[in-house]
Amino acid sequence: MARKRNQKKGNKKTFGARDDTRAKRSWSELIKENEKWETYYKTLNIIPEEEWARFKETCQSPLPLTFRVTGSRKHAHEVLKLFQEKHLPNLTNVEFEGQILKPPMELPWYPNHLAWQLDVPKTVIRKNEQFAKTQRYLVVENAVGNISRQEAVSMIPPIVLEVEPHHTVLDMCAAPGSKTAQLIEALHKDTDEPTGFVVANDADAKRSHMLVHQLKRLNSANLMVVNHDAQFFPRIKLHTDAEKKKEMLKFDRILCDVPCSGDGTMRKNVNVWKDWNTQGGLGLHTVQLNILNRGLNLLKSGGRLVYSTCSMNPIENEAVVAEALRKWGSKIKLVNCDDKLVGLVRSKGISNWPVLDRNMAVKNKGDEGTIESWFPPTEEEREIFHLDSCIRVYPHQQNTGGFFITVFEKIEDEVEQAKRLANELEESSPTPSAKKLKTENGAAAEVQQEPVKKERLPRDANEEPFVFVDPNHESLKVCWDFYGIDSKFDKTTCLVRNATGEPTRTVYTVCPTLRDIIQANDDRLKIIYSGVKLFVAQRSDIECSWRIQSESLPIMKHHMKSPRIVNANLDMLKELLIESFPTFEDVEAKHLDDEFVKKMHDLSSGCAFVEIERGEDKESLFLPVWKGAKCVNLMVSKEDTHELLYRIYGIETTAKDNSKIQKKQVATGTAESTETVDSKETSTDA
Known part of the structure; x- marks a missing residue:
C-alpha cells in the first residue's frame, strides 16, 4: 500500500508477520x-x-x-x-x-x-x-x-495494468514494493533481457531504501529506484545528445497507488480504528488528484494508467477520478475491466455520495471551506464519465482487505500532445495543496505544500554517484576475454558507484535504455538504486581478479562462450550443495561425475560456472563456483542452497546449523532424504 506509517523493526517469527x-x-x-x-x-x-x-x-x-x-x-x-x-x-x-x-x-x-x-x-x-x-x-x-x-487485493492493480516486456513503466508511489515486484515480473515475462524498464519512485527517502531491499531479490537490470514527491515528478530526458535533449520520456504504463486514509487496511493496521475520521479523505483528496494529473501528463498517448487506493472512501476514489475526467475531457477514458480477473468478486464504482466534514455535518457545494471536486458529478457528467467502470473490492466479499482500482487509457493525439508539451514549463508544478502529515501523537495535520524548487539539491554526502566505465578499461577488457563474453552484450552499460569512476570493488550493469536516462538526468533525478552487480573484485594473484556476481547470471549466461562453463550431473550438484570446498581428490574418489572433475581440474584458479541440464520440462541450472588449486566450491547464498536442496532433492533444512555427520549421511544416502539437515553456509555474494 502507499499509505505512510511508522514501523519498528523486529524479528519476524512467521512468514509475513507484522514486525510491530x-x-x-x-x-x-x-x-x-x-x-x-x-x-x-x-x-x-x-x-x-x-x-x-x-x-x-x-x-x-x-x-x-x-x-x-x-x-x-x-x-x-x-x-x-x-x-x-x-x-x-x-x-x-x-x-x-x-x-x-x-x-x-x-x-x-x-x-x-x-x-x-x-x-x-x-x-x-x-x-x-x-x-x-x-x-x-x-x-x-x-x-x-x-x-x-x-x-490479495494489492495484487490487482499490476494485473490490470497489463505490462509487457517492451514497456516503459512508472510506479509513482512504490514503497514498500510488492506491486513494483509484480511489474518487474511482468516485464521479464518470457525474457531475461526485456527492452523496457520500471522506474520505482517514493517520496520518502527511508521507504525508498526499503523498496530497494524488497526488489533486489528479483535481480533485474531494468529497474531504477528514485526519490521524488510524486506530485512534482520531474520530466525525464531520453538522450544526452544535444540535438535530442528536448525529447522527454513518456511512459507506456503508470501505476498511481496513492497515499490514502487507508481504511481498507484496518484488518492489519489497527490504528485506523481509533484514528479514522472523514477529514483524512478530505485532506488527502487534492494530493491524490495532483499525483493522478502528474501521472496523466507523463503517460504516453495510447498508454494505460491505474489509479488505486486502499481506501473505500469515494472522496479519495471516484471524486478524484471524476475531476481528472473533467480536466482531461476526451483525451482520456476509463477502461472497463468486467471481463478481466475472472473469479474476483467486486462491486462497481459509484456516482453519488454525500460530503461530510470532520464533525459529520453534511456539506453542500459552495459551502465555506469546501473544494468543488469533493462533490459527485452532475447527471450529465454521470452519463459521460462511466464511473461504474471503477472497481471496488470490499473485505467481506472474499475475505480480503478493501481496495479501489480504476484503469485509465490516454487517447490524446500525438500532435496535440506535442503542442501542449511545448507550452508546458519544464518545472511546472501543481497548485500548492494541503499535504497530510503525522504529528507526534498520530493525529492528522495539514501543511501547505511548497512549490517544487527549480535548482537541484546538492548531492547528499552519503549518496553515491552513478559513473559509467569505458568498456575498453583494462579491468573490463580482462573480464571480456577471460569469460568469453560476446559482442551481443552491450559493454557500455557497466557502471561504478564511486566518485573516482574507477572499478575498484564492484561493477554494475543496467539495461541500455536506463544507461541513457541515468547519464542524461544527473541534474534532475535523485537515483537511489539501479543495476545489478556484474563483477566483484576477488584475489589479485590469479588470471582474472574479478568474478561474475550470481545476480547478473540470468543475463550473462546468454553471452558467455567459455571453457569455464562446465557441465555437471545432479549427483555432482548435490555434493557441491552439501560439502564446503570438497577437494578434487575426494570428489574423484566418489565417481560422481568424472568428466566434470577432469574439466574443472584443468581450469586456472578463479570464478567458473557449473551448468546442469535437468530435462525438457525442467529449468536447467547455471551457478557460479570457485575453482581453487585443489578444491571447488559452489558460490551461492545459504538461502539459495536450502532452496535448491529442497526443490531438487527433497532435503528439508532448518535455519540452524547441524553437524557435518548429518550432511554426509544425506550425501551418502545413509539417512532419509526427508531428514532435517542444514547445509553449509556457502560463499556468499558480497
Whole structure:
C-alpha cells in the first residue's frame, strides 16, 4: 500500500508477520469500533443492509496469509508444483484443538494458479507441524525471490495494468514494493533481457531504501529506484545528445497507488480504528488528484494508467477520478475491466455520495471551506464519465482487505500532445495543496505544500554517484576475454558507484535504455538504486581478479562462450550443495561425475560456472563456483542452497546449523532424504 506509517523493526517469527509487536498486542487489547466510520459508510449505503454485519465483522478480524509465486521465473511451475504436491495434501483436513482448519485456497482470479491464501491464525502456523513445514518452505522461497508475501487485493492493480516486456513503466508511489515486484515480473515475462524498464519512485527517502531491499531479490537490470514527491515528478530526458535533449520520456504504463486514509487496511493496521475520521479523505483528496494529473501528463498517448487506493472512501476514489475526467475531457477514458480477473468478486464504482466534514455535518457545494471536486458529478457528467467502470473490492466479499482500482487509457493525439508539451514549463508544478502529515501523537495535520524548487539539491554526502566505465578499461577488457563474453552484450552499460569512476570493488550493469536516462538526468533525478552487480573484485594473484556476481547470471549466461562453463550431473550438484570446498581428490574418489572433475581440474584458479541440464520440462541450472588449486566450491547464498536442496532433492533444512555427520549421511544416502539437515553456509555474494 502507499499509505505512510511508522514501523519498528523486529524479528519476524512467521512468514509475513507484522514486525510491530505493539500492533500485535493491539489486536487483543484494542476495541475495533469507530462510530464515525460506521455512520459514514452506512450513510454512503455502498454495503447492502443485509451484508453490513458480515462486512463489519470481517473488517474486525485479522487478514489471512496470502502469497504468490514469481511468475517470471522459469521454475515457477516447479515451485508451485512443490507446494501443491508436498504441502497442500498435508494441509487439508487438518485438525487443531478440536477444529478442522480451512485448507489453503487458490485465488481464482490470479493468472496461472500462482496466488494462494492460507486462512488460518498465525498461532496455528507456528504450532501445527504441517503448517510449520509450509511456513519454512515459504520463508526459504521468499528469501530467494521465488515467492512474495502480498495482500490479495494489492495484487490487482499490476494485473490490470497489463505490462509487457517492451514497456516503459512508472510506479509513482512504490514503497514498500510488492506491486513494483509484480511489474518487474511482468516485464521479464518470457525474457531475461526485456527492452523496457520500471522506474520505482517514493517520496520518502527511508521507504525508498526499503523498496530497494524488497526488489533486489528479483535481480533485474531494468529497474531504477528514485526519490521524488510524486506530485512534482520531474520530466525525464531520453538522450544526452544535444540535438535530442528536448525529447522527454513518456511512459507506456503508470501505476498511481496513492497515499490514502487507508481504511481498507484496518484488518492489519489497527490504528485506523481509533484514528479514522472523514477529514483524512478530505485532506488527502487534492494530493491524490495532483499525483493522478502528474501521472496523466507523463503517460504516453495510447498508454494505460491505474489509479488505486486502499481506501473505500469515494472522496479519495471516484471524486478524484471524476475531476481528472473533467480536466482531461476526451483525451482520456476509463477502461472497463468486467471481463478481466475472472473469479474476483467486486462491486462497481459509484456516482453519488454525500460530503461530510470532520464533525459529520453534511456539506453542500459552495459551502465555506469546501473544494468543488469533493462533490459527485452532475447527471450529465454521470452519463459521460462511466464511473461504474471503477472497481471496488470490499473485505467481506472474499475475505480480503478493501481496495479501489480504476484503469485509465490516454487517447490524446500525438500532435496535440506535442503542442501542449511545448507550452508546458519544464518545472511546472501543481497548485500548492494541503499535504497530510503525522504529528507526534498520530493525529492528522495539514501543511501547505511548497512549490517544487527549480535548482537541484546538492548531492547528499552519503549518496553515491552513478559513473559509467569505458568498456575498453583494462579491468573490463580482462573480464571480456577471460569469460568469453560476446559482442551481443552491450559493454557500455557497466557502471561504478564511486566518485573516482574507477572499478575498484564492484561493477554494475543496467539495461541500455536506463544507461541513457541515468547519464542524461544527473541534474534532475535523485537515483537511489539501479543495476545489478556484474563483477566483484576477488584475489589479485590469479588470471582474472574479478568474478561474475550470481545476480547478473540470468543475463550473462546468454553471452558467455567459455571453457569455464562446465557441465555437471545432479549427483555432482548435490555434493557441491552439501560439502564446503570438497577437494578434487575426494570428489574423484566418489565417481560422481568424472568428466566434470577432469574439466574443472584443468581450469586456472578463479570464478567458473557449473551448468546442469535437468530435462525438457525442467529449468536447467547455471551457478557460479570457485575453482581453487585443489578444491571447488559452489558460490551461492545459504538461502539459495536450502532452496535448491529442497526443490531438487527433497532435503528439508532448518535455519540452524547441524553437524557435518548429518550432511554426509544425506550425501551418502545413509539417512532419509526427508531428514532435517542444514547445509553449509556457502560463499556468499558480497
